[in-house]
Amino acid sequence: MSEQTSNQLSWPFREAERVAARLKEKGKTSALFETGYGPSGLPHIGTFGEVARTSWVRRAFTEMTGLPSRLLAFSDDMDALRKIPDNVPNKDMLKAFLGKPLTQVPDPFGTHDSFGAHNNARLRAFLDSFGFEYEFASSSDYYLSGKFDDALLHVLANHDQIIEIIRPTLGPERRATYSPILPIHPRTGIVMQVPIERADVATGSVIWVDPDSGTRFETAVTGGAAKLQWKADWAMRWYALDVDYEMSGKDLIDSVKLSSAIVRALGAEPPVCLTYELFLDENGQKISKSKGNGLSVEQWLTYAPPESLAQFMFHAPQRAKKLFFDVIPRAADDYINGVVGAREATDPHANPAWHIHGGNIPVDAGSPIGFTMLLNLASVINADSPEMLWGFIRAYLPNANAQTYPFLGQLIQYAIAYNRDFIAPNKIFRDATALERVGLQDLAARLAAGFADYPGETPAEQIQNMVYAVGKAHQFAPLKAWFDCLYQVLLGQMEGPRFGGFVALYGVERTISLIETALARETQAA
């Protein structure tokens, strides 16, 4: 990487530089990237964004340093079940397990050993569906297997100091009871938020009193008998695993600061952290799983390929962006243009497509036709099958089909869906005038009777001539008014395709029913 390009690095490379600097300072020769997952929910669009972005930094790090690295996807499945989620069955059953670690709660779906295991499986399936390279890690596994024991004892030794870091940030009630160590009740299995009477470094345990029974307990901090409160948990994990890089949303800025302070209290340096801006819905509100606003991954992937979602996530992570249906076509075209640009560029490292494809852009990536153009075309010809679009496209790309242009083939499917759900419903269909009704009825009748007698080399030309003849027969003046009628009454748009070609591709029978539908609609309205 030359000096000249260093000031135009794309953000993953800038982040990778920071990671490389940290490793150099610490004398490390491999990097650990981490992404974390809260227990409350299923994978969502933010999950995709976080893993994709972290993967790009990791890829840039590899490109830049040649050093090995790992990406750990860490699930907080030891966290307590705090409330019953809305979107699960067997809610009554779950009530008895409130407050217990998720891996100790039965799976309400009945498909896995625990609710935690269920959520973990969903997360992994989600990540795998995009082909992310990562290692999965379960908090419960780490706690129970003793992998955190040394770090937990170190936390215990610094118990008072950690309390002093957190305490000023808490409200009065919580301030009185706060401890970073949450013992798990030996009888009920509930994660307890109780005052710690004494932190016994010698025995590696905490003394606490059950507020319900008044019973005093001594609980080891190791081996999964206790867990840590969230901010301390994050810090301990950074410390125990020596995490080098982790990103998080701006809603966690304060948590990052506090966790970093705790890590320093433990005598280590926090990882390189990146704060990204949140995703907003069309009203500028934070996208929230519980509110269900904004756009889901499934919805996005109904209307555009995964690469376009990656493109959206690539651009300016530190800038807030509205995440709604309107942004999809542009993201798709930005990606397509990026593929072209990356192929032409002498240094492709700044190009999103380079990152999206992990440095190796497939030969059949990209498309000779942009997504917006496909949407226009789909709208104009009212396309509801891929073959209709291919038919028009072949006028310009004679050999085009789903085999020769596989990515274009995908885009066509997406364009049809987008047109069906967002463009077609908003079309304005004008009512036919009395003269136009007669003309349309005549056209439907002639279509049904066949058009072999009309001049023309192809069916499309024959139909075109027939349509022309109908317009003349009913004395439309100017003749353009007849075609305006066809587009505005039948297709709901001001202008449209050459009608003969449209009918040939759309189908005679379906065109007839299109006419019948239009005429029936007016009868109903009247």
Place this chain on the structure above:
RNA sequence: GAGCCUGUAGCUCAGUGGUAGAGCAUUCGACUUUUAAUCGAAUGGCCGUGGGUUCGACCCCCACCGGGCUCACCA
């Protein structure tokens, strides 16, 4: 109260120190037995305001104004 983002063409937004950009919209033109996707061109900007740094600032620094979000219970 603390923090983050943001202000650039009519709209949505790119643009990290060297002559202000794209898409859409608008207008005109080309192509087509009438009509479309398309193609070509034009129009359109005190880059929020005021200072500072610099040979040079949309860009860096400071202040102010406007728009918006997040956190202050849990994670």
